[in-house]
Amino acid sequence: MKIILTVTGLDHEGIIAGVTGKLAERKVNIENLSQTLMQGYFTMILQGSFDENQQSITELQEAMKPVEEQQQVQIRIQSDAIFQAMHTL
């Protein structure tokens, strides 16, 4: 399954490490990534994929909860399908 993961929160060191470390552990492959700072606000959009037979998207969402707390950021994981549907013909 292809997913879009977005991370937002106050910038500090270690956010990418924390997020991507957990993704590696959960066998999520990172296919594309863009990250920027908007007035001190960390914003990352990450495109990834994983095997649906190994875990469901809700399980992955659950798995990211501790990272969210630890890094004090908001992590959202959505199926890529919604963005494809809304923004491509």
Place this chain on the structure above:
Amino acid sequence: MFSDRSSSVLETLQMIDEDRLDIRTVTMGISLLDCADSNGAVARQKIYDKITSRAARLVEVAEGIEAELGIPIINKRISVTPIALVAGASQDEDYVEFAKTLDAAAKAVGVNFIGGFTALVDKGATPADEKLMCSIPRALNETDVVCASVNIGSSRAGINMTAVRTMGEIVRETAEGSAEAHGFGCSKLVVFANAVSDNPFMAGAFHGVQEADTVVSVGVSGPGVIKRALESARGESFDVCAEVIKKAAFKITRMGQLVGTLAAERLGVEFGIVDLSLAPTAEVGDSVAHVLEEMGLESVGTHGTVAALALLNDAVKKGGLMACSHVGGLSGSFIPISEDIGMIEAAAAGKITLDKLEAMTAICSVGLDMVAIPGDTPASTIAAMIADEAAIGVMNHKTTAVRVIPAIGLEIGDMVEFGGLLGRAPVMPTHPESAELFAARGGRIPSPVHGFRN
């Protein structure tokens, strides 16, 4: 390349987080034609079993899609075959028990409304239709999640004025039956002209006889998204407004199509339609009235409101049509009073009147929707309001409806609280002059000449 993706991702997130974009409803239509039985109790058992088996996974599947796509699906609902058609075979004297069965089945599967306590009497009423109409007040006041609707007119058959008179009385009786809640029962009762059989929105949803056995349809929302899009076109011509609305409507509808397709696939049933209606809520940022005001009106209800609504409605349809495989239902803007913060405020301040509202219904879907009227409004006046709306619908080949709440115990200017999505409504003045003799006539208003197009 990816920066293009980033901006679309951020745009979608903004629509969901800030503009309150959501899927208003995923509605499963279930045919109950095969549940008819000469024994009412047997019929009700079949109905309960069919609904609870077909819709067993509806809520679970919808919640799964919600989590996966990250888009809220506010309501999960069920519509069924008009009960008058199913209960007619039974010997029962009234159909209140059927309503209770629907209520129990809906609660068992966890949906928040079930529609289809319905009779279609646009040309004439069968004994079953009569029984159903007479059962409505008790059915609505003794259940929690059952919605009733009656179709009293169509462009093909004209207006059944005998049924209109009956429904005036039924609306009053329903209000009186929930007097302590200021007529709340009436928020679950819609009187239609040209009712559509695939409408996923309550309270008027039912599953028409021409539909497949089980289908899933979707109703989208999104006034907030349209308003924000229009903010980018301040001072521009209406041509630009129309373009901007079309583009936003396209995106909203594509999401509806995706959710509907996924839901149908996972439930193993047919995908029905996407209803392109802009459905507001009483929350700030989710108002159709504010979209109209964004076009340059100081308040909804002032001169220009009808033209603004016409443009909005048309552009939403044009944008949505290409975005999905099957469009259906009501597909237009909803202009309920109680469920739209801009409408509530305008009505409370006397800036929008029933007459202007009626004019607005000539060019958009539904009609006098969630309008609170004085508690002492006579049945004949309610019947006459229904007749006026039906005339607009029948003559213009469109759906119109009346969902008015005689707010028992309250007067003009008082506020009725319905709670939740149903919001709140100020009691609006009706014309005090009598329509008693008009409503008493009964019979049928013949169909218009263009109803014979064949």
